[in-house]
Amino acid sequence: MKANFKYNIIWLSLMVVGFILMNTLILVGIIDSFLENMLVVIGINIILALGLNLVVGFSGQFSLGHAGFMAIGAYATAIITSEHPNTLNFYLSIIVGIIIAIIAAIIVGVPTLRLHGDYLAIATMGAAEIIRIIINNLKITNGPSGMFNIPKFASWPVVYVMVCITTIIIANFVHSRAGRAIKSVREDEIAAESLGIKTTFWKLAAFVLGAATAAVAGSLDASYLQTITPNNFGIMESISILIIVVLGGIGSLTGTFVAAIVLGVIDTALQSFGPLRMVIYSLALILIMVFKPTGLLGRYEISLPRIFARKKEAKS
Amino acid sequence: MQTFWQQLINGLSLGSIYALLALGYTMVYGIIKLINFAHGDIYMLGAFWGYYSINLWHFNFLEALLSSMIVGAASGVIIEYFAYRPLRQAPRITALITAIGVSFFLENGMSYLFGSTARDFPQVIKQVNYNFGGVLISNIQILILATAAILMVALQFIIKKTKMGTAMRAVSVDADAAELVGISLNKTISFTFAIGSALAGAAGVLIGLYYNSIDPLMGMTPGIKAFVAAVVGGIGSVPGATIGGFLIGLLETLVQSVGLSAYKDAAVYLVLIVILLILPAGILGKNIKEKV
Numbered sequence: 001m002k003a004n005f006k007y008n009i010i011w012l013s014l015m016v017v018g019f020i021l022m023n024t025l026i027l028v029g030i031i032d033s034f035l036e037n038m039l040v041v042i043g044i045n046i047i048l049a050l051g052l053n054l055v056v057g058f059s060g061q062f063s064l065g066h067a068g069f070m071a072i073g074a075y076a077t078a079i080i081t082s083e084h085p086n087t088l089n090f091y092l093s094i095i096v097g098i099i100i101a102i103i104a105a106i107i108v109g110v111p112t113l114r115l116h117g118d119y120l121a122i123a124t125m126g127a128a129e130i131i132r133i134i135i136n137n138l139k140i141t142n143g144p145s146g147m148f149n150i151p152k153f154a155s156w157p158v159v160y161v162m163v164c165i166t167t168i169i170i171a172n173f174v175h176s177r178a179g180r181a182i183k184s185v186r187e188d189e190i191a192a193e194s195l196g197i198k199t200t201f202w203k204l205a206a207f208v209l210g211a212a213t214a215a216v217a218g219s220l221d222a223s224y225l226q227t228i229t230p231n232n233f234g235i236m237e238s239i240s241i242l243i244i245v246v247l248g249g250i251g252s253l254t255g256t257f258v259a260a261i262v263l264g265v266i267d268t269a270l271q272s273f274g275p276l277r278m279v280i281y282s283l284a285l286i287l288i289m290v291f292k293p294t295g296l297l298g299r300y301e302i303s304l305p306r307i308f309a310r311k312k313e314a315k316s
Numbered sequence: 317m318q319t320f321w322q323q324l325i326n327g328l329s330l331g332s333i334y335a336l337l338a339l340g341y342t343m344v345y346g347i348i349k350l351i352n353f354a355h356g357d358i359y360m361l362g363a364f365w366g367y368y369s370i371n372l373w374h375f376n377f378l379e380a381l382l383s384s385m386i387v388g389a390a391s392g393v394i395i396e397y398f399a400y401r402p403l404r405q406a407p408r409i410t411a412l413i414t415a416i417g418v419s420f421f422l423e424n425g426m427s428y429l430f431g432s433t434a435r436d437f438p439q440v441i442k443q444v445n446y447n448f449g450g451v452l453i454s455n456i457q458i459l460i461l462a463t464a465a466i467l468m469v470a471l472q473f474i475i476k477k478t479k480m481g482t483a484m485r486a487v488s489v490d491a492d493a494a495e496l497v498g499i500s501l502n503k504t505i506s507f508t509f510a511i512g513s514a515l516a517g518a519a520g521v522l523i524g525l526y527y528n529s530i531d532p533l534m535g536m537t538p539g540i541k542a543f544v545a546a547v548v549g550g551i552g553s554v555p556g557a558t559i560g561g562f563l564i565g566l567l568e569t570l571v572q573s574v575g576l577s578a579y580k581d582a583a584v585y586l587v588l589i590v591i592l593l594i595l596p597a598g599i600l601g602k603n604i605k606e607k608v
Binding site: 056062111112114115117118119121122123125126127129130133134136137235239242243246247250275276278279281282283285286289290293294295 | 345349351399402403406407408409410411412413414416417418419420421423424425427428540543544547551578579581582584585586588589592593596597
């Protein structure tokens, strides 16, 4: 506790400084509503990709079903806040979304996490599609036309705080005993099992935590965009989250931040290109993957202890 | 009973399209362990080639089919050469993302060049319905089934009897060992892509005739379903892909005919998950024991 106290304080103050800086820029008007929109989208994508990176990058379980859990959170918020729009209910709806997503993740994860590699990917993709199709056919979710006029509670500060909380939870999970357990499962499942690590339990734990963060992101997304349809949460959404994870570097939280920001900026910058936008985007994706196969950052992480150690070396 | 036979025929026609696509997935997966997400888009390219060749150069059905197979094969080889070959030693997930990138590129490139609206596929063959005791079979359905059957037999012949087919099987078992006995890895992989993509090109023309409508995003859903079919049949297994394709096609029409068409995709994925849980390697896939 004491050993890390210094670093924790530094991280916390960095977060607070970032928040104040951003808010001042918004107040002064340097960040207009267009850029603010970009920041919110980047923030939501960071939450989604962090959760998926935990599953794909750290526990090595290839999941293509992230959008399904996102849909659960989004619809929980949409339904609850449309009925009784107040701030308390918004946070309540996030919690409800998390709980339902956790239940769904356990139902999906217990049988499918026995599969490996591409089989797991295709099974989770199928599960997410089933979630989407069920939402598509329910009355309470307003079927395929989706829900609109969802009250807006998710503003930029809320998203920022949520990004910070998610990062803290996931970074701590990864660097804890649990994190070492799931990384050992990634490296060699049989070896991990023979050392007494309950591989199924830890895989499921990572999967459930990933699903819970996806639900949070879904809630924010629904509340910020105010309109959702089941088609927003199809295979393409899962894939675009996976793209952020792989582009940043599988198993690098810093990389996820970098990739989400880079992709968000590219996406905004290309907005003026109209239909050519996706062509350029896909070409950029292919080129980055061909020339930098491990993603932008590989497994590199920003680590304060290392930075300080280097400074000390330089002094002495 | 009559409706049952009718649905059976419809399911088989749809299933043979899925089977043709699934064969491409399964061959590519068998040889380089890559889910080729762009495969569904080669099928779209085939359909567009058919559309333009029939409209502009007045090709007949056979010419359109054969030329779109060539176009499909060529685009498959080009994609492999530029996008997948540099990544052969890279982590598999990287190759997968590249495949998704190629898929996006083809879909959006085609939308940009030709517009994203759906267009009517020219009917080179006039539809005639035959009535067998109340069961309607159109000549196009017969054509689809026959073409698919011929192509599958031809594929089986290539894989089992020719030198290149032997090389393909050798590479899929052990690429390093195959290289040691003098098999050219690059040539074999290119050939696999060519064959698989040619089948996708043919499927594109057939679906154009059957559904009468094509658009640049048409490859997405059938591509994913065909991949599901390949996994259900046992990915890497050629007969498995055929069985899986027909199974998915039949299941889909069956669910539709009992009035649950909103849930037809959910049924497909549910069957996928159940089959994977009972037979983790698919129906005909080899279950490899874990070794310590």
